Each structure stands twice: as structure tokens, then as C-alpha cells.
Amino acid sequence: MSIVQGTTGPWEMVIGLEVHAQVTSEAKLFSGASAAFGGAPNAHVSLVDAAFPGMLPVINGTCVEQAVRTGLGLKAQINLTSVFDRKNYFYADLPSGYQISQYLQPIVGKGEILLDLADGSTRTVGITRLHLEQDAGKSMHDQSPTETYVDLNRSGVALMEIVSEPDMRSGEEAAAYLKKLRAILRYLGTCDGNMEEGSMRADVNLSMRRVGDPKLGTRCEIKNVNSIRFVMQAIEYEAQRQVEILESGGTVHQETRLWDTGKGVTRSMRSKEEAHDYRYFPDPDLLPLKLDPAMVEKIKATLPELPDEKRARFIRDFGLKAYDASVLVAERASADFYEKVAKGRDGKLAANWVTGELFGALNRLGKGIESSPVSAEALGSLIDLIADATISNRIAKDVFEAMIETGKPASAIVEEKGLRQVTDTGAIEAAIDQILAANADKVAEYRSGKDKLFGFFVGQVMKATGGKANPAMLNDLLGKKLKG
Amino acid sequence: MSIDQTTVARIAHLARLKVPLEEQQQVAGELSKILDWVAQLNEVDVTGIEPLTNVNDMALRLRDDVVTDGGKAEDILANAPSKTADFFTVPKVIE
Numbered sequence: 001m002s003i004v005q006g007t008t009g010p011w012e013m014v015i016g017l018e019v020h021a022q023v024t025s026e027a028k029l030f031s032g033a034s035a036a037f038g039g040a041p042n043a044h045v046s047l048v049d050a051a052f053p054g055m056l057p058v059i060n061g062t063c064v065e066q067a068v069r070t071g072l073g074l075k076a077q078i079n080l081t082s083v084f085d086r087k088n089y090f091y092a093d094l095p096s097g098y099q100i101s102q103y104l105q106p107i108v109g110k111g112e113i114l115l116d117l118a119d120g121s122t123r124t125v126g127i128t129r130l131h132l133e134q135d136a137g138k139s140m141h142d143q144s145p146t147e148t149y150v151d152l153n154r155s156g157v158a159l160m161e162i163v164s165e166p167d168m169r170s171g172e173e174a175a176a177y178l179k180k181l182r183a184i185l186r187y188l189g190t191c192d193g194n195m196e197e198g199s200m201r202a203d204v205n206l207s208m209r210r211v212g213d214p215k216l217g218t219r220c221e222i223k224n225v226n227s228i229r230f231v232m233q234a235i236e237y238e239a240q241r242q243v244e245i246l247e248s249g250g251t252v253h254q255e256t257r258l259w260d261t262g263k264g265v266t267r268s269m270r271s272k273e274e275a276h277d278y279r280y281f282p283d284p285d286l287l288p289l290k291l292d293p294a295m296v297e298k299i300k301a302t303l304p305e306l307p308d309e310k311r312a313r314f315i316r317d318f319g320l321k322a323y324d325a326s327v328l329v330a331e332r333a334s335a336d337f338y339e340k341v342a343k344g345r346d347g348k349l350a351a352n353w354v355t356g357e358l359f360g361a362l363n364r365l366g367k368g369i370e371s372s373p374v375s376a377e378a379l380g381s382l383i384d385l386i387a388d389a390t391i392s393n394r395i396a397k398d399v400f401e402a403m404i405e406t407g408k409p410a411s412a413i414v415e416e417k418g419l420r421q422v423t424d425t426g427a428i429e430a431a432i433d434q435i436l437a438a439n440a441d442k443v444a445e446y447r448s449g450k451d452k453l454f455g456f457f458v459g460q461v462m463k464a465t466g467g468k469a470n471p472a473m474l475n476d477l478l479g480k481k482l483k484g
Numbered sequence: 485m486s487i488d489q490t491t492v493a494r495i496a497h498l499a500r501l502k503v504p505l506e507e508q509q510q511v512a513g514e515l516s517k518i519l520d521w522v523a524q525l526n527e528v529d530v531t532g533i534e535p536l537t538n539v540n541d542m543a544l545r546l547r548d549d550v551v552t553d554g555g556k557a558e559d560i561l562a563n564a565p566s567k568t569a570d571f572f573t574v575p576k577v578i579e
Contacts, residue, residue: 025549032552041570042560046553050560061546090500092574139577149571152560277498287544 002170003211006243010211013239014219015174015204016166017231019181020159021191022135022199023066029134029158030057030100037197041151049156051096056285063158064289066190067107067132069299070160073188073306074127076111078296082131084286087278093137093150101161103280106131107289113164113184114308115176120322125177126165135159160191166205166216171232178202178228179330183307187332195227202231207252208242217242218252222266225259234259238266310335318347327355333369340376345383353379357397361404374403382410395419395467423470425477428461431469432481435460446482457482486516 004011028035031048048055071078083105086098108130115123137152162181168174182193182200193200207219222238225231242252257266305313307329314325314335328351329335342350358379362372382399385391391399391414402413414420422428435457436443446453457478462469492512496503503511557570566573 027547027549027551027553032547032550033554034551040557042557042572043570044554045557045560047560048553058547059544060549062549064546088498092572092577140571141576141578143571144568144573144576146576147566147568147573148575148577149568149573151571279498282538284538287538287540287542289544 002172004208004239004243006247008247011208011239011243011246012211012213013169013171013235014166014207014209014216015168015170015235016219017164017168017174017177018203018205019162019164019178020135020201020203021070021162021181021185021193023063023132023158023160024189024191025060025062025066025158027060028156029060029063029132031156033156035157037199039153041149042153044153045155049095049152057100057283059286059289060158063132064107064291065295065299066158067130067160068291068296069188069303070162070185070190071108071111071130072296072300072303073184073190074108074111074113074130074162076127076130077109078291079105079107079109080291080293080296081105082107082289082291084132084283084289085280086283087133087280089278091136091139092148093139093152093155095137095152095155099134099136100283100286101133101280102131105288107291113177113180115173115180116311116322116326117176118172123173123176125167125173128163128165130160130162133159133161166207166219171235174204174235175228175232178231180307183330187304187306198226201226204231204234204238206235206238206242208239208246217246218254220252220255220257220266222257222259223269230259230261233264234266237264241266304332314338314347318342318351320347320351324351324355331369337369337372337376341380341383343380345380346387349383349386350380353383353400357400361400365404373407374400378403378409385410385414389421389423389470390414391419391421392467392471394471395421398467419468421470422465422468423473425473428465428469428473428477429481431461431464432457432474432478435464436481443482454478454482487512487519 002013004013022035023029025035027033028046028049031046033046033049034044036044046055048057068078082102084100085103087101087103088098090097106129110129111127113125113127115125117123135154135157137150137155140149140151143149164177168177185191185200186193191199195201202225204222204225205219206222207217209215209217220238220242222234225234238257245252256269258269259266310329311322311325314320314328315322320328327334328338334354338350338354341354358369358372358374361374362369365373367373379400382396382403385399386393386396396410399410399413399419402408402417403410406413408416439457439460442453442456446457458471458474461474461478489508489512492503492508492515496508561567561570561572564572
């Protein structure tokens with residue numbers, strides 16, 4: 001929980017999120033036009049999507065299954081009967097004058113999401129509901145000084161609106177919620193979670209109350225915030241704004257606000273104020289949606305292992321720390337990669353290499369784990385060379401860099417560059433003798449009590465052997481020699 | 485049930501219908517009559533009966549997830565009062 005310190009005392013944030021997630025499907029929710037992102041203007045549009053007279057919607061079975069799959073992934077109640085309603089409003093990118101949505105009887109009811117917080121703790125946030133609805137078209141306001149351009153390619157694409165309970169108390173928790181929801185959707189394959197292309201968008205509901213007050217304050221809704229970072233910034237700004245109003249004796253008006261990325265502020269969207277009477281009614285073009293319990297069971301049986309279960313298994317089976325496990329399971333591809341590396345090896349060592357060196361290198365190269373220049377097998381072989389003492393951990397980092405650059409296997413690089421660890425006692429002793437002889441003054445200082453010099457000798461011998469001396473043996477032999 | 489003139493004006497605005505001031509009183513009377521007629525249903529005791537959204541005893545037909553339509557921007561835009569390239573154009577909508 002993060003507290004906003006006002007001039008008259010502390011305040012608590014109450015946050016709920018509405019997420020619009022585009023269903024992964026080939027065709028739209030009620031028509032046979034493509035749901036693909038982009039495309040030439042109005043190329044992915046059927047007469048249904050453009051609301052020509054007499055056109056009738058026919059629902060896409062896969063979109064229904066995807067909603068059920070998502071509901072099951074959120075441990076939510078699946079409603080075997082749900083109803084489609086018309087939500088009426090006028091806007092240039094909504095040709096029919098109504099959006100087909102679900103109001104009183106959504107397809108998915110109450111569920112929950114477990115948040116992984118930075119300090120390693122977890123927190124449960126309730127899901128209120130999930131319903132299916134159509135996306136609207138796209139308006140472009142910057143193409144002409146006098147006109148708005150409308151492209152209906154998005155019109156009719158299936159969305160899942162996922163509504164949370166007002167259970168979050170800070171921007172960090174809101175961010176953790178979005179990350180976890182995104183991970184679950186991606187594991188399930190029901191939404192690609194791409195916030196940049198708008199396939200996942202968040203509306204933030206925020207109100208403030210005195211710490212300890214059980215009553216909720218008046219909330220504002222901040223629309224369409226399109227990145228997790230902006231969600232956190234918008235929450236910080238809006239919380240401060242509301243506290244200032246409340247402390248100066250004013251009242252917060254319930255309204256829809258817009259996050260202005262450029263200015264870093266939220267501002268009122270007055271144009272939407274009067275349109276809030278949507279006059280929902282059941283769509284007479286569509287019968288109630290009845291699900292076969294057998295279909296729900298079939299989907300349940302094909303659910304993949306989800307992030308929470310995978311994380312628990314990684315902690316249990318590989319002895320990972322909660323934080324490392326969370327990092328690895330955030331993307332299914334990373335988790336799969338890690339498991340290949342860790343199989344039959346030291347799980348913690350494998351985790352260090354994947355989250356440390358590998359993620360670092362991928363970040364630097366701007367590549368995803370799917371196109372990693374070092375495969376899981378290749379990284380595994382490198383770790384094997386550390387495990388059997390062929391090379392030290394230090395040298396392994398250099399070998400890894402060479403693997404990234406050349407794509408060669410670890411063993412070939414070790415042979416080529418002669419990096420094999422020196423485990424020959426005689427060779428290490430010779431190197432130690434040479435360093436001690438060249439630094440007789442420091443040896444005397446050490447022997448008169450300056451223990452810190454030990455590190456200096458280790459460094460010098462390592463340098464002399466090109467970093468190849470086995471560190472444990474070196475420590476041992478050097479200790480004996482210095483004792484005299 | 486009676487509908488007043490203010491309600492008529494509000495509904496007309498929400499539906500983007502132009503109902504002149506002098507006709508609003510008359511429309512209010514007509515709408516009230518329709519509502520009164522439908523309100524007769526309130527006399528029926530429906531205790532314990534689930535609400536019904538459709539009287540047809542049929543299941544909603546599901547479509548396969550296959551792209552079968554699109555690629556006809558020209559048809560889509562054929563009746564548009566105003567267009568540029570393959571976009572519909574409307575008077576600027578200012579946020």
C-alpha cells in the first residue's frame with residue numbers, strides 16, 4: 001500500500017482496472033472479415049462491420065471459446081447462459097450507432113489474479129467479470145485541419161473487457177496486475193498482450209480515502225492508457241490531483257478523464273459527459289449464448305501450466321528464489337528456455353546464467369529469447385564446462401561473449417583460445433612463486449598482519465595465468481605459501 | 485406511466501432526432517399511451533419465472549473462425565457522403 005501524504009494527513013488510493021484485451025482470432029466477433037492488425041484502410045471490413053441495412057451478426061465460435069479459456073485461466077465462474085446487449089451511443093467510428101456488448105449477463109463472472117510484488121510477497125485481486133464485445137473503428141484527427149478520417153478495420157474485432165474489483169492500493173500494484181494479466185493471456189494464447197498496437201488497453205478507476213476509512217470516495221476514470229509505465233504515471237498524477245481538491249475543501253466529480261502523455265497530466269473529457277446514458281437492451285438479432293458444459297470441460301482439460309503454477313514448480317524443483325522464478329515465468333518462451341537449460345543441471349546456476357548474462361546480452365542486441373543467438377542446448381553445454389571444472393565462472397563469461405558473437409559451441413571456443421582451467425598444482429605453484437618473488441616487500445607486509453593483500457596476490461597470479469588458474473586451488477596453495 | 489416534455493427532449497437528443505418544441509407535448513402524450521398499454525403486462529403475476537430475452541427455442545448458431553469477407557473497400561465506401569482515398573471523412577471530431 002502506498003500512502004499519499006497530504007497537508008492534513010495521510011490518504012489511501014483505491015484502484016480498479018478495466019482492461020480491453022483483443023481476442024486472438026482470425027476473423028471478427030460477428031463477421032467473416034479479418035481481425036488482423038493494420039491493413040489498407042477499410043480492407044478488413046464486411047457489410048456487417050459497416051452496419052449496412054439488413055446485415056445480421058453471426059457469432060464466431062472460436063472467440064467464444066477464447067473467452068471461456070480466459071475465464072478458466074482467471075479461476076473464474078463460467079456462465080453457461082449469457083446475453084448480448086446493445087450499448088447505444090453516437091460516434092463517427094461506430095457505424096451502427098450501438099456496440100454489441102454484454103451487460104447484465106456476461107459470459108464470465110467472478111475470478112481472481114495473484115500479484116507478485118517486488119518484495120517477493122503476493123496479493124490477490126478480485127476479477128468482477130469478463131464480457132465479450134465489439135471494438136469500434138479508428139478515427140484519425142491529424143490528417144486534415146477540418147476533417148476526421150475513419151477506418152473501420154477495427155470495427156467488429158472481438159474484445160474481452162476484463163473488470164477488476166477495486167482491490168489495488170498503489171501504482172505498483174496496478175502495474176503488477178497488468179503484468180500478470182498480460183502473462184496469463186499470453187500463456188493461454190487468447191490475446192497477444194501487445195499494448196503498443198492497442199491489443200491490450202487499460203482504463204483506470206481511482207478514488208482516494210482517509211487511511212482506515214471503510215467508505216469509498218468518488219472515483220474518476222482515466223481512459224485508454226496504453227502502457228504500464230503510463231498507468232503508473234497517470235495514477236501518481238491523479239491521486240495528487242484528487243488529494244489537493246479534497247484537502248482544499250472541494251469535491252471530486254465523477255467523470256471520465258484522459259491521460260495526456262505529452263504533458264504528463266490527466267484532463268477532463270467533457271464531450272463524453274452527457275453520453276453516459278447508454279440505454280442497454282438485449283440485441284434482438286442475437287439469441288442468448290448457451291454453452292455446452294462438455295465444451296467448457298474440454299477447454300479446461302487443455303489449459304497450459306499457468307505462470308503461478310510454473311513459478312511454484314520452479315521454486316520447488318529447482319530451488320529458485322521467488323524473484324528469479326517470477327522473472328523467468330513472465331514469458332512462456334523464457335520459462336521454456338530456462339527449463340531446457342536447467343534440465344539435469346544445477347537449477348540456480350542455470351537461472352543465474354539465463355536471467356543474468358543471457359537476458360543482458362539479448363537486451364543489448366534488442367532481441368527476444370525466440371531469436372537468441374545462443375540456444376538453450378549451447379548454454380547448457382557451457383554450464384557443464386563450469387560444473388566439471390574445465391573453466392572457471394569468470395572465464396565462462398568471456399566464452400559466453402564469444403558464443404554470442406560467433407555462434408560457436410563453448411567447447412570449441414575453450415580449445416581454440418586455450419582457456420582450459422589450470423588444475424595442475426605444479427603450474428599454479430610456479431606462478432605463485434614467481435609473483436611472491438617479484439613482490440617481496442608486499443609479502444613482508446602481509447606477514448606482518450596486512451591480510452587484505454591476499455586479494456592482491458590472487459589478482460596477480462590470475463593475471464599471470466591469463467585467468468585460467470582454478471580459483472579454489474589457487475586460494476589454497478597461496479594461503480599455504482604465504483604462511484611460509 | 486407518464487412521460488413529460490423534458491424526458492421527450494432528452495430521449496430525442498440521445499437518439500439524434502429533431503423533435504420541434506411545439507411537437508414535444510404531443511409526442512409525450514403518445515409515448516405515455518404506449519407505455520400505459522405495455523404496462524398492462526404488470527398485472528400478470530410472474531413470481532418465480534426467469535426473465536426471457538427471446539421466445540425462439542433455438543440455440544445461437546456459431547460461425548467457424550475463418551476469414552471469408554473483406555477486401556471490398558470500394559463497396560464499403562460506395563455510399564459514403566464524403567471520403568478521401570479509402571477513408572470515410574466526417575467533420576472534425578474534437579476531443
